[in-house]
Amino acid sequence: MRAVIIENNEVSFKETEVPVIKENQMLVEVISAGINGADLLQKKGGYPAPKPWPQHIPGLELSGKVKYIGSAVEDFQVGDFIMSIVGGGAQAELAVAEPEYSIKLPAGLNPIKAGGFCETFFTAFDALIIRGKLNPGDEVLIVGAQGGVGTAGIQIAHAYGCRVTALTKNFDFKTRLTEIGANQVITDIGENKYDVILDLISGKGLSDRISNLKTEGRYVVIGVGAGFKAELNLLKLMEKRAVLTGATLRSRTKFEKQLVAEQIKRSLLKFIEEGKIDVIVHKTYSFTNAYQAYSDFENGGKLGKLILVNEKYSDAGRLNDN
Ligand SMILES: NC(=O)c1ccc[n+]([C@@H]2O[C@H](COP(=O)([O-])OP(=O)(O)OC[C@H]3O[C@@H](n4cnc5c(N)ncnc54)[C@H](OP(=O)(O)O)[C@@H]3O)[C@@H](O)[C@H]2O)c1
Structure with a gap:
């Protein structure tokens, strides 16, 4: 698979190993992944991903299609479209997500925008x-x-x-x-x-x-x-x-993040479905253009999110055909 890789304080999109999931995890084909300030800090050598999340692939939030599930995963199935917060590794064609803070894509949320929702x-x-x-x-x-x-x-x-x-x-x-x-x-x-x-x-x-x-x-x-x-x-x-x-979010325990996820599912998803809440996207970039996206984020002046998109899903309308 290919992923955004941080090397020598720069980002590039290149071949790397497919992540291996544990029994309580899911392997997700990423549709899109938001860029956050934390990714910029990580690129500069600060704010490392908590282990065992990938150390050189940035990305804290994604939307995607579940490709494989571990034997202990109960609430999700292969083929589900989800959005998730992860400890790192979201800006890749394939990423690991954990069911506790993954959410099935709510009606009314564009799957590309969804990659900028969770973090x-x-x-x-x-x-x-x-x-x-x-x-x-x-x-x-x-x-x-x-x-x-x-x-x-x-x-x-x-x-x-x-x-x-x-x-x-x-x-x-x-x-x-x-x-x-x-x-x-x-x-x-x-x-x-x-x-x-x-x-x-x-x-x-x-x-x-x-x-x-x-x-x-x-x-x-x-x-x-x-x-x-x-x-x-x-x-x-x-x-x-x-x-x-x-507060910071990334460093919290699984249980603490799960509590936030549960409250979001109970209280916020209905606002998305009612059209009261949306992810405000300034610009999308294909994964291959990650270098430019990071540079634009650094330069500031945007309104809302910058989102990296897997080329396979660059047309969100294709979602139902995959
Ligand atoms: N604690 C956590 O868990 C957590 C989680 C996520 C994010 N964060 C942090 O929260 C901050 C916001 O995150 P974000 O994703 O919203 O980042 P963001 O998209 O870069 O938003 C920060 C905004 O603040 C604006 N800004 C900078 N200096 C300003 C000033 N002096 N007066 C008014 N506005 C100013 C920036 O404008 P320009 O673009 O024009 O510079 C930018 O629009 C970041 O520092 C991020 O690292 C923390």
Whole structure:
């Protein structure tokens, strides 16, 4: 099979060995796989995949068709179309997926877009609903709102009946961000107060943004692209009885990820089926063009996800013929 391979801090698409599944795993023919910030970090030599996931094939999320199943797999069959979060190895023609956090493709989700669902929506759901304890009617601010997790977060908060403000550095995206659920799009934080702030960039600005929490507000950090250090006035937290929390997804135990997957199946899939939630895709690339896709991700300026597609499935309409 061929896969995106990280070598000497670069990516290329080349021949490699077919992965071997254990009895509780599935081998999936990948339709598509999203690119995430973690892949970029891995390419630069950081954020290694947890073992025993592939160390040189990036990719944390995929959609695909189940090709083989291990003897202990119960809920999936060969031929099922699924989407899944994986510890690594998604950006390949064949990848290993685990049933505990695989989801049969819901009606209404394009199979190519589905390859950009799991890491992104699991992260946004965990941050907003589980860590941020979002309630219908809450005022929510999403900082760094135009990326993959941000556009997922906007839609989730909107579907839960919250009032959503998107903080973006690119005002050109205002119309699209409004269409997917943002009540307000801003480029400067201003004085408004929020019940939940989801910070996808962090950095020094975090210190000031804490002031924008309401009493009993929740501040959730999941991205540190603007820096991982900030000075904090603890009195602000005390005065507001605020919660400052953060999370990573990749390093969690199987059981912890399974809990998120179960909640997503119960609470989020219905929004996809109702057309309230979709994966926002900026651009798709064939696997052979992975180098360009990574380069575009690095250069920024996108709205939503960049997704790598297996050429065999480049026309999603072919899905039913395979
Ligand atoms: N904790 C976890 O488990 C977890 C899981 C997934 C992702 N993450 C992290 O969460 C962050 C977001 O993920 P993602 O997939 O959404 O990445 P992404 O698609 O690159 O989105 C990040 C967005 O933030 C924007 N941005 C950067 N600096 C900004 C600023 N100063 N003001 C406003 N917007 C700014 C970027 O704009 P440009 O494109 O124009 O630069 C980009 O649209 C990343 O750092 C990622 O590594 C964490």
